[in-house]
Amino acid sequence: LPLAIISIGDEITTGSVVDTNSAWISEFLLEHGMETRLHLSVPDDLRKVSRALRFAQTQARIVIVSGGLGPTVDDLTTEAACQFLGVRPVLNQHALDMIESRFRAIGREMTNNNRKQAMIPEGAELLENPFGTAPGYVFATKRACFFFVPGVPVECRRMIEHQVLSKILAREKGKKIFRPLILRTFGLTESRLDQSLAELELPRNVRMGFRAVFPEIQIKLIASGKTEASVVKALSRAQAAIKEKVGQYIFSENGRSLEQVVGDLLREKNRTLAIAESCTAGLIAKRLTDIPGSSDYFLAGFITYSNKAKTDMLEVPGRLIQEKGAVSSEVALAMAEGARSKAGSDMALAVTGIAGPTGGTAEKPVGTMHIAIADERGTWEKKLFLLRAERSQIRELAAQTALEVIRRRLLGQKNLEF
């Protein structure tokens, strides 16, 4: 079922905001067999919105329009929709009641401009918004069915999950099924992955592609077919064939993030973890604790940004820092051992490096990174050069590598090289 997605707002076409809704909508609806043909973004401008609605209905049978339903003067999606559809805006009493009760619930006074949000095109069907003040609506023309939803991401997503999806599925039955599968890898470049898999024979109804989602490379499979069973079988045959070639680089096959995979391994093996970070300064701990329930295995983090903090918080000998430098194998190992002993954790990881843009030398250029692990098996340490990258990329690469090192260590892999 072909789909087009329009996001409306100056904030998008001026580039102040990145449109994350369109990607989310496409991904969510693809899992239910709908294939996006087009993303389109236009400014808050009556003519440009109308033109986008017109173009979209020539390309797709379902059109999802997000944004421009807010209370302020620059929100004119409903006005543009009325012009395009040739109907008047009318007050929807149920929408007004919902908005009023929402304001009562959060103990705020309703402003007059919120009343505007209860106006929807005549003949449109209301979509409730339990997460905000802007209701949505649906309107079908002969060529396409238009769903108007709020631009605020959480409101947009909940409305599509809870209301739009079921209405689309009710309209269409017996169509072709699509299922995506993403294998997330770290450690090989896109070209090398492509080469390693060039000779692979895949089922004819499976399409393979690669995508670099910094800092990982993803292998994306899309299978299509008439039945759920045929699609699932084709996907799992393709998945097995790929794992035979590059399995050691795949850290996730089920959508879980690397921090989730590491967390699940820690919980499964009943191990606790502490982290000592210098250049990444909280990034690794932040990622690990993005996962609900991470307090089961994550005990503490030591952000030892200054040399003094390394000595005070982790008992890294001041002499060692002076002799070897804060960015050295010896200091990384001492940080890991210090973190393990101070936190009383089973395992500790330490990262120290030079994230730049300044602070590099000929011997230790920007991007020099030391990662160390201390656990009951002893210690392990690795030096990396994350060159030709910007500060934020160096930090993200260091954090990703560190988490991947923990994953491989927990799996008992001997070879922790990258």
Add this chain to the structure above:
Amino acid sequence: LPLAIISIGDEITTGSVVDTNSAWISEFLLEHGMETRLHLSVPDDLRKVSRALRFAQTQARIVIVSGGLGPTVDDLTTEAACQFLGVRPVLNQHALDMIESRFRAIGREMTNNNRKQAMIPEGAELLENPFGTAPGYVFATKRACFFFVPGVPVECRRMIEHQVLSKILAREKGKKIFRPLILRTFGLTESRLDQSLAELELPRNVRMGFRAVFPEIQIKLIASGKTEASVVKALSRAQAAIKEKVGQYIFSENGRSLEQVVGDLLREKNRTLAIAESCTAGLIAKRLTDIPGSSDYFLAGFITYSNKAKTDMLEVPGRLIQEKGAVSSEVALAMAEGARSKAGSDMALAVTGIAGPTGGTAEKPVGTMHIAIADERGTWEKKLFLLRAERSQIRELAAQTALEVIRRRLLGQKNLEF
């Protein structure tokens, strides 16, 4: 000068990747007077790419196309461009030399599929890519000028900054000038901001809009005019009028992030900072150290996720945690004082709270948050309820509020309420 931006790739229309290039390109070129009329994303599909190119040239005179120039089988932008333009792909020797020398420089072997990247449409002008293997190219038709650039963000952006911009500016002279200005606020909802500014009289050539970029609300001004001077003058008049109404909520007027603003204040006032984090667990420290040179003022972070860590690392009395709970004013204050004394910093900030989704109680629901500061003026503490939000949003709101508290404290504001 009207602009359209096309991003090509299954990864975008399937929603696996969020298209950040289009926003970046729009924002960058807007600063040079170009207004984006349209963002368009289509899959890696010959017909859909051709159709997008055709539609774009009816809407804009400059079309920037990113993505699909890579070495793999699913990269077919050049093939689609050739079909659309009615020319053949030809080998560009200079492009091939660049790709070969790039592989030599990084000490890797060039794969055969990289050779494909040296094929560009006949009659197109090459755009060099010093950051990757995919060169870009430019091709002008009667209706529009097309720039093809790589999809990898850093390569895309550098090519536009260093090569595309100058070529566009060389084509167009004496056109209307546009300048944006963003005032970033925290502490008021979008509706309240809109109401506070409803009566404001702005210069006629300044357009004002709002945008919620979680967790902040931005006021965006766009001024247009014939001369640089008239545009700058109109913007600064609008800016002054807005500051008179809601100045205390504006934390940035020059594009700087909140962590940059806080960092600059710390440096200016010659103060050092330490952070103790429980539920945010590294997020605040990570944001502060995103800023190059933050080691000048940021000394250390204590991620005391477990109760034991709060006692071991910060000397928060175990009895206090037992009596008042880890999420309490008393523990937040003890964490801030402990961090200040352990790190030897001028100032310390502590955050403890319940990020959820579990762990909430009737008395302390998910979203309960305590923020405390210790400095030479004494201590300060505030309880917040960040309700109706998801774990990641609660953590981001807590981090944003904490940084804003530091900013207001450093400015000597008496009222730190939100």
